Amino acid sequence: MIRTQISLSEEEYEAAKREAEKLGISLAELLRRSLRAIVPPEEGPPWMRYAGMVSSGDARASQSIDDVVYGRKD
Amino acid sequence: MAAKTDAYVDTGALIAFADASDSRHTLFRRLFAQPPRLLTTTLVVAEGHGWFLRRFDTTRALQFLAMIQSMNPLRIHGVGSSEQRAGIALLQRFSDQPLTLTDAVGLHVMAANQVRSCWSTDRHMALTGIPLVIHEH
Numbered sequence: 001m002i003r004t005q006i007s008l009s010e011e012e013y014e015a016a017k018r019e020a021e022k023l024g025i026s027l028a029e030l031l032r033r034s035l036r037a038i039v040p041p042e043e044g045p046p047w048m049r050y051a052g053m054v055s056s057g058d059a060r061a062s063q064s065i066d067d068v069v070y071g072r073k074d
Numbered sequence: 075m076a077a078k079t080d081a082y083v084d085t086g087a088l089i090a091f092a093d094a095s096d097s098r099h100t101l102f103r104r105l106f107a108q109p110p111r112l113l114t115t116t117l118v119v120a121e122g123h124g125w126f127l128r129r130f131d132t133t134r135a136l137q138f139l140a141m142i143q144s145m146n147p148l149r150i151h152g153v154g155s156s157e158q159r160a161g162i163a164l165l166q167r168f169s170d171q172p173l174t175l176t177d178a179v180g181l182h183v184m185a186a187n188q189v190r191s192c193w194s195t196d197r198h199m200a201l202t203g204i205p206l207v208i209h210e211h
Contacts, residue, residue: 038133044107045107045146046144046146047106047141047144047145047146048106048107049144050091050092050137050138050140050141050144051091051092051099051103051106051107052092052093052094052099052103053092053094053134053137053141054092054093054094054126054129054130054134055093055094055095056093056095056096056129057095058093058095058096059095059096059097060096060097061089061090061093061095061096061129062085062086062087062089062090062093062096062098062195063086063195063196065085065086065089065121065125065196066172066174068124068125068128068129069121069124069125069128070174
């Protein structure tokens, strides 16, 4: 484990504390979990870290790009 | 003569690779794990970035760009006035199809670079006869 120090705004700190309490974990654990969610794990060629980096919940996400980017026709 | 490229990468392939929920995720995860020489355009990169901005946020959109920059086998073809003209000609030729300029420029770039396969989930990208990888697997 590496010890580090970060600066948070009062609002961020309070919100993080509340969330940690709700989950029954420490503030440090909450921040570690948040980091793991945003930083992809190292695996294979460098770009493979990004495989499945998001989960939109839409099985047709790659087939409805135009609707998202350009907007759906009325 | 332009160097031969094995596959053209459309926006759908990049989204399917990055989005674990997509029904084509497993296929594109496997394809990108050991990719051949790949080609795409700056328009595809812009479209993918726009998708992440609209569906998620600026952090995810920047991560998408970092993913593109990390893909060494992927050559990014710049789109200038000649590519735009060729794309517009294709939009006029296929005016009965809801093609975007990004799609049309992709069709042109594939032909100009003698691409053998198109990594896309969009059937319109097969309009000029280059096979879609989703039909080969």
